[in-house]
Amino acid sequence: MSEPLSIVIVEEDRDRALLIIDSLRAAGDFDVHVISGRSGLAREIAARRPDLVLVDIASPSRDVIEELTLASSPLERPVAMFVDESDGALTRSAIEAGVSAYVVDGLRPERIKPVLDAAIARFQMFHRMRAELEATKRALEERKVIDRAKGLLMKARGIGEDEAYALLRKTAMSQGRKIADVAEALVTAAGLLS
Amino acid sequence: MTVPLALGYIRLVDAAPVVIARELGFAEEEGLALDLRAAPSWSTLRDLLALEQIDAAHMLGPVPVAMALGLGGLTTPLSVLSVLSVNGNVVGVSDALAERLRAVGGADFGDAAGTGAALVAAAERPLRIGVPFPFSMHAELLYYWLNAVGLPAPQGISVRTVPPPLMAEAIAGGEIDAFCVGEPWGSVAVEQGVGELILPGSAIWAFAPEKVLAVRTAWAETEDALAGRLLRAVWRAGRWLGDPAHLTIAAEILARAEYLDLAPDIVDRALTGRLILSPRGESREVPAFVAFHAGAATFPWRSQAAWIGAQLASRAGLERTESMAKASAVFRPDLYRRHLRDTGAELPGASSKVEGSLNRPTPAASESGRLFLPADVFFDRRIFDPDERE
Numbered sequence: 001m002s003e004p005l006s007i008v009i010v011e012e013d014r015d016r017a018l019l020i021i022d023s024l025r026a027a028g029d030f031d032v033h034v035i036s037g038r039s040g041l042a043r044e045i046a047a048r049r050p051d052l053v054l055v056d057i058a059s060p061s062r063d064v065i066e067e068l069t070l071a072s073s074p075l076e077r078p079v080a081m082f083v084d085e086s087d088g089a090l091t092r093s094a095i096e097a098g099v100s101a102y103v104v105d106g107l108r109p110e111r112i113k114p115v116l117d118a119a120i121a122r123f124q125m126f127h128r129m130r131a132e133l134e135a136t137k138r139a140l141e142e143r144k145v146i147d148r149a150k151g152l153l154m155k156a157r158g159i160g161e162d163e164a165y166a167l168l169r170k171t172a173m174s175q176g177r178k179i180a181d182v183a184e185a186l187v188t189a190a191g192l193l194s
Numbered sequence: 195m196t197v198p199l200a201l202g203y204i205r206l207v208d209a210a211p212v213v214i215a216r217e218l219g220f221a222e223e224e225g226l227a228l229d230l231r232a233a234p235s236w237s238t239l240r241d242l243l244a245l246e247q248i249d250a251a252h253m254l255g256p257v258p259v260a261m262a263l264g265l266g267g268l269t270t271p272l273s274v275l276s277v278l279s280v281n282g283n284v285v286g287v288s289d290a291l292a293e294r295l296r297a298v299g300g301a302d303f304g305d306a307a308g309t310g311a312a313l314v315a316a317a318e319r320p321l322r323i324g325v326p327f328p329f330s331m332h333a334e335l336l337y338y339w340l341n342a343v344g345l346p347a348p349q350g351i352s353v354r355t356v357p358p359p360l361m362a363e364a365i366a367g368g369e370i371d372a373f374c375v376g377e378p379w380g381s382v383a384v385e386q387g388v389g390e391l392i393l394p395g396s397a398i399w400a401f402a403p404e405k406v407l408a409v410r411t412a413w414a415e416t417e418d419a420l421a422g423r424l425l426r427a428v429w430r431a432g433r434w435l436g437d438p439a440h441l442t443i444a445a446e447i448l449a450r451a452e453y454l455d456l457a458p459d460i461v462d463r464a465l466t467g468r469l470i471l472s473p474r475g476e477s478r479e480v481p482a483f484v485a486f487h488a489g490a491a492t493f494p495w496r497s498q499a500a501w502i503g504a505q506l507a508s509r510a511g512l513e514r515t516e517s518m519a520k521a522s523a524v525f526r527p528d529l530y531r532r533h534l535r536d537t538g539a540e541l542p543g544a545s546s547k548v549e550g551s552l553n554r555p556t557p558a559a560s561e562s563g564r565l566f567l568p569a570d571v572f573f574d575r576r577i578f579d580p581d582e583r584e
Contacts, residue, residue, distance in 0.1 A: 038360060039364070039367065039369050040369070042354065042355070057235075057238045057241070058234045058238070059235070060234050060235050060357035060359060060360065061235075061357060061360075062234070062235045062237050062238060063235045063236050063237050063326065063327050063355050063357055064354075064355045064356070064357065065237075066236075066237045066266060066327065066328055066355065067328050067354065067355050091245060092245050092246075095241055095245050096247070100238070100241065
């Protein structure tokens with residue numbers, strides 16, 4: 001039986017890091033370590049000598065890890081970006097999910113796959129959560145701007161709330177635009193005129 | 195009928211040609227709906243391109259060359275349709291190192307030999323220098339310059355990667371003594387009062403290819419017409435940027451929240467070459483600090499790629515002649531000529547030149563007969579002949 005794979009996760013957010021660890025633990029017996037700092041990242045990774053490094057592709061710190069792919073790096077064993085070119089589909093789904101992995105050259109693909117599968121599933125979830133959060137935020141902001149536009153119309157034209165909303169909707173429909181966009185334009189224009 | 199085209203870029207002043215191609219309608223004129231996607235890092239941008247998530251990228255010149263040499267991660271063949279910008283980097287130092295440089299007499303901004311000598315005298319230990327990416331002109335120019343003045347890597351200097359948005363933080367926190375970075379990040383460090391600019395990149399090599407327009411080689415082959423439309427749109431944007439009268443509006447567009455999200459006057463410094471060097475406010479005018487058009491600036495000379503290939507090969511311990519040949523093939527003057535033939539672009543007669551031999555603008559053979567190549571000397575007056583065997 002070979003030693004458990006040693007994995008370094010580069011993640012600033014502690015909660016996210018814990019979730020990734022949980023997913024990996026469920027996938028197998030791994031020696032997992034989290035690095036959350038930005039400074040001395042390359043040095044810290046090199047000192048740990050991991051078999052595999054996982055990092056969010058949205059992190060600007062990813063470029064720091066690229067140094068480890070150079071032969072002259074402090075890490076004696078050369079590191080390659082996952083995945084072996086033979087498994088393009090896995091690489092692509094990793095990138096789509098938003099995770100990149102660096103592995104020590106020569107590590108057998110069957111040892112990496114379960115780790116990557118687990119990480120990909122976890123990152124897909126992060127991705128969905130982020131998209132949902134953004135959609136909620138956007139909806140909230142739109143509601144706010146529509147409320148302000150309604151208020152402006154009610155005051156300027158002496159109409160009720162329902163009527164103001166109907167007017168916004170009618171204008172949006174006739175111009176082929178979203179109600180929020182019409183409301184935004186009205187609020188901006190009112191700001192300029194006041 | 196417009197065709198969508200996804201183009202990745204990094205939030206930098208020299209992304210101007212792709213931003214302007216979209217914002218001023220040059221892409222639309224070519225029937226392209228340019229979908230600009232800001233990438234968080236160079237490695238991610240490279241992966242998005244290699245793994246077909248985007249069609250084209252605003253890329254560091256050495257990245258596609260390094261990939262062709264098998265260095266650093268993915269090795270999907272990429273082609274450089276065009277250079278996007280020439281020069282544009284700046285070397286800066288921490289306040290502490292700036293102090294020591296003054297104590298040893300300092301040197302003029304723009305004097306690479308003098309500044310190098312002052313660094314040798316001022317360095318108390320191997321200098322730690324930040325660059326944005328291991329495969330970048332920033333790194334290449336630094337290695338070339340400091341090696342020539344007697345600070346070779348790794349004995350004299352330790353070059354490390356620092357993401358540009360974190361450069362000011364790294365220098366303020368004492369993690370690095372100096373940096374070589376693209377704008378606006380040098381000016382941002384000055385603005386935050388944590389660093390001083392000591393040398394423009396153009397003082398090391400007067401005509402250094404900086405960012406390039408990179409696509410997958412397979413895509414260039416199957417999407418030949420689309421590649422032509424993209425190239426023309428971006429070339430016209432570069433020509434527009436070549437007119438100094440347009441730079442104020444260019445700075446305003448780039449400064450918007452969706453692009454650099456900065457004060458327009460900081461962006462303006464790099465575009466006009468009027469740099470502010472230190473928190474004390476000294477300023478200096480650098481001609482051709484960054485260039486997008488004049489002197490066939492965007493022509494992808496095979497000799498530029500060969501120079502990059504030769505530098506990378508020497509550090510990575512690869513065979514020089516073979517590496518230079520592989521590198522040269524990445525830059526595509528053939529596609530540039532074919533797609534820009536009827537646009538009025540200056541098309542040089544040659545695809546390769548001796549780099550570093552011109553110390554003043556010099557007429558060169560071209561289809562129009564009106565081409566002047568700008569000065570392209572290296573600070574140490576060495577020349578690079580891509581055909582010379584060592």
